[in-house]
Amino acid sequence: MKTYYIKNALRVLLGLFMTVAGIGHLTFQREEFLAQVPRWLPTDPAFMDFVVLSSGIVEITLGLLMIILVKHQAKVGLALAVFYILIFPGNISQYVNEIDAFGLDTDRKRLIRLFFQPVLILWALWSTGGWKYFLSKVKK
Template sequence: MKTNKIQNAFRILLGALMTTAGIGHLTFQRDEFIAQVPRWLPTDPDFMDFVVLSSGVVEITLGLSMIFLMKHKVKVGLALALFYVLIFPGNISQYTNHIDAFSLDTDRKRLIRLFFQPVLILWALWSTGALKYLINFRKNK
């Protein structure tokens, strides 16, 4: 799927942001990301750390794939959008359990954060041409 220069710039930017976030999972923001592990999962500290570390590896992989796997950008965009859907319960958990992290120290800020997730999903789909792919796929069905 062909994308224009603006989409490519936003794809690379999102890839860089994902890579940086993934590195944060593994290093300097590890405790902050533990706050986003849904509380309906086991709350054993070792398990929660495993969730943070493994999701960090996934974020780095998706981030670098957004930047470098241009021939597979539609698949990567779909995968990243799915990843954003899968991690959304962590954002909901942070809101419903009133957990402070990433300067989200009020329920209002945590609620506003929930509305940013669809923006990330659309960003991943649009910047990779996956949105156009999905629209065309649906039309051709």
């Protein structure tokens, strides 16, 4: 029973984190998030801004769903894990292109940041039961 409360607390915490990060995309951290748009994508400023804004909307949506859509939390957790995988190239781009953002102003800091993405993926899957849900669907 204790694990249940810990999972729920971590699910809600991750949902809050995602919601705040999404709001940051749209407002006070917009420039920082522009630094994470992979440089292999078109570098037209309007396109890059679109990427930041649309990913922010996705983050807000997933964050709120993590908090309120309890009956479907496994599906939401799985969707969030996929989202983390999809945005990982932006973190790699920031490292490879030596782009300073979010206080990541050295190669070492940017490299360490790369190892946190798997943690977020596991967090989303574990706190929601997303991994068990995925495995149950694969076995069918």
